[in-house]
Amino acid sequence: MQWEIVIGLEIHAQLTTASKIFSGSATTFGAEPNTQASLVDLGMPGTLPVLNAQAVRNAVKFGLAIDAEIGMTNVFARKNYFYPDLPKGYQTSQMDHPIVGKGYLDITLEDGTVKRVGVTRAHLEEDAGKSLHEDFHGMSGIDLNRAGTPLLEIVSEPDMRSAKEAVAYAKTIHSLVRYLGICDGNMAEGSLRCDCNVSVRPKGQTEFGTRCEIKNVNSFRFIEKAINTEVQRQIELIEDGGKVVQETRLYDPNKDETRSMRSKEEANDYRYFPCPDLLPVVLEPSFIEEVRGELPELPQQKRERFESQFGLSTYDASVLSASRELADYFEQVQQTCGDAKLAANWVMGELSSLLNKEGLEIEQSPVSAAQLGGMILRIKDNTISGKIAKMVFEALAAGEGDSADEIIEAKGLKQVTDSGAIEAMLDEVLAANAAQVEQYRASDEAKRGKMFGFFVGQAMKASKGKANPQQVNDLLRKKLEG
Amino acid sequence: MSLDRTDVEKIAHLARIALSEDDIPATTAKLSGILELIDKMQAVDTSAVAPLAHPLETTQRLRADEVTESNQREAYQAIAPATEAGLYLVPKVIE
Amino acid sequence: MHEKTLAELSQALQNKTLSSVELTQHYLKRIEQLDGSLNSYITVTAESALEQAAAADARIAAGNAGPLTGIPLAHKDLFCTQGQRTSCGSKMLDNFISPYESTVTQRFLDAGAVSLGKTNLDEFAMGSSTESSFYGPTRNPWDTDRVPGGSSGGSAAAVAGRLCVAATGTDTGGSIRQPAGFTALTGLKPTYGRVSRWGMVAYASSLDQGGPMARTAEDCALMLQVMAGFDAKDSTSVEQPVPDYSASLSDSLKGLRIGLPKEYFAAGLDAATSDAISAAVKQFQALGAEVREISLPNAELAIPAYYVIAPAEASSNLSRFDGVRFGYRCDHPADLTDLYKRSRAEGFGAEVKRRIMVGTYALSAGYYDAYYLKAQKIRRLIKNDFMAAYEQVDVILCPTSPTPAFKIGEKIDDPVSLYLTDIYTITANLAGVPGIALPAGFANGLPLGMQLLGPYFSEARLLNIAHQYQQVTDWHQRAPAGY
Structure with missing residues (x-):
């Protein structure tokens, strides 16, 4: 039988704020356990939450960037459950009236085609602490530094049809939140976490199959692997005459398998109700316009501009606009050398493979945009050939000179045209x-x-x-x- | 609305309150009595009424994004039942 | 000394005819002698009280004292006080030494007031008789076989027994006004949001409000002046200027329109209380007020709605008591669930557990609409009733409870009958409006209470009306025998 895969993602983005969503504690990563857990974060009796303005602003920024309806009156609700990393016994979140309503994102697939993915909603909530499972005489240790860190939970429509599409969507969100400066996107530190809702159905069937939620997948590679593994499991299960049970599962990258999370198995009854300690958040139209004015050029706009202004292909334009830093680098190279196509070829070619090989981010590139642009200028004026340019580039990367000209001169690489x-x-x-x-x-x-x-x-x-x-x-x- | 034993056991579990076998009949009876009182609400038609969560219907004030808290771990953990290495200890968490 | 009101003692301290240390010692001695039978205090903080008194005397001598400087008060043990046990009347918090100070008690510290200690209450303020405390019941100084009301019964008994000058209380469904009525005190529940809830351990967040309990309206005005005001730490605190509550006490009542809700004078109301209010009506008329009948048509729905909303919020508010970060933890938990279940079963008393379970049920899947949402809709109907009434009248006059103080143990096994005693007080909490309770007479030696309810932020007017009434009556001047 031909199967169709249906995927929806819930992405939790930690919002970059100095203080927590409901308290004045710092949000710095990696502090000593419980040194950033204040009275409010610890859920001390008698303490009360007050909402962080920056968290609201960040959420609205995201909403505007995905062309979503903004919840002009949005409401915090309590999600009640007991867990040691949840100090108050409830998570303050949003249920019926989220700050960001329906919107969409366009994602570029590997073959260059563009697909529109719906965003159902995005809401503000507080993060939980961490349970440390090292053995303390058979006990677990609880660190509440992370408790109360502001999160934006971005819920997609079940619009994705393959693990690759899911990864493309996640990457697009990752790129967008970094462009907006609302999340640092550091997946290793858990700044961006992904829950994958996966189901399968026979091709042609309109109703969805039973879905499983894979919790906390923390890299793009694992998103792809976890989904593929889970899809395989579901298909085999159904083909063997079994039934998929709706449940929460955990992906184990070591074994490349998903397993049921028994701790979450109990019939959850979260007893959501409006938080009586927080009032409805009412946004003024003037505030929305102010935030709109702060929006930077977004990845999609940048991609379109790269295509129209520089005549780049959709694929090249989307690779180069994927991160703000890469796009800025490319534009600087282009400005120095005045040749967008050569600039694009060098950034996506030699430079990318160099960075890949060294495991570096674009910000850490050993060859600066000015250096690369200067070198391309020498190709254009026939001072050096493309082949020699590769040697010059390597020398620049190795720090053998401050500029292409210096290296060409020192090494006598100037092209002979006499x-x-x-x-x-x-x-x-x-x-x-x-x-x-x-x-x-x-x-x-x-x-x-x-x-x-x-x-x-x-x-x-x-x-x-x-x-x-x-x-x-x-x-x-x-x-x-x- | 009167509750039965299963209802009470389920509620007690959701609320994480241990109930002994001996407590169940009396708890069931008392909770049922309270629900009977509460059920008097059902006599009035409220289909056209909007719920009221806060009496004054004012709006949320926002806090400036500033760090105002400093590390008080020692003071806060002085009243904790069990800590070690700055962590709160609980029976093993199984995921 | 203890015969005097707060206003009189304040004068004596300012005139230096009396020192705060003398006054504080006097009250500490009375507590030692008399509280054994009343059990109004959970914790007496003699040492810090005397330090505060000495500091107050110095401040008076330096000439920068306020009206509350040097006045010995007591705080309901629901307000967190740093470095002191804040028990909420519960075994759960018997070992809880608060690491921080509530806004209300901080304001009293800043005003130079002396705290004698923390008063008894129904566990987590859930009750109407102060019998559900882990520290045993508090007794009514007017008849020690009877309850002082609740949940602020410890504060009521301490003020009525002259074991402090005045006290703080909290009112979620009548917990200031009903005990004030049972003990011949004046007690005020402010408009929701008028007094900060930071550090006041939550029972039902959208209903809780702290307020003063004292012997006279004049004293309540002085207390509220300290307590009221905006607090950035409480999102539900209201940014509204605080008027001078003492300045308008002497205003005339000429032309005041008082409404009597007909629903509150129907069956179930004790005859003596009814008569006392009729007499009070005549007094108010003599003072120039016009009295007319009004209607609060949805009043009878208040109790069912309250007993959904308050337990629902409580079930969530009290989830933080899980034996992990503070408070009671059971011995040798087998696993995490066992830790939660036994810590909570052993740490909470019966009434608290009942309300948590009722609230859990009301919010649970399949019942939310029928219970919680329905109750919130009724809450709006009740608020609308008040708003309509205030179109016709300035204030509403009604009893604080259907009967005077009942006997200890009388209703303890029948929660529903206890809940029904809140019938006249609960509506003000649901609507968020202020109310002041004051003595209106006595029957068989027991105080009879009445209350005046006003529109939002009408505290100054309510204090003025109560004060004017107290200028022509002497119920508030009577003291229980032996105190």
């Missing part, structure tokens, strides 16, 4: 290969084509790559034919 000099060099090459020259002259057109390459190779070798290749070609042809 036709007299080239002719002299060619004469030497032809004299040294007199037998081949005779052979060439005796051959027909087809054979000559192949042999011509041999002479070019010899000539470039003799010039140590510095002779202008076009001139070498032209002059060589003239001499051989002559």
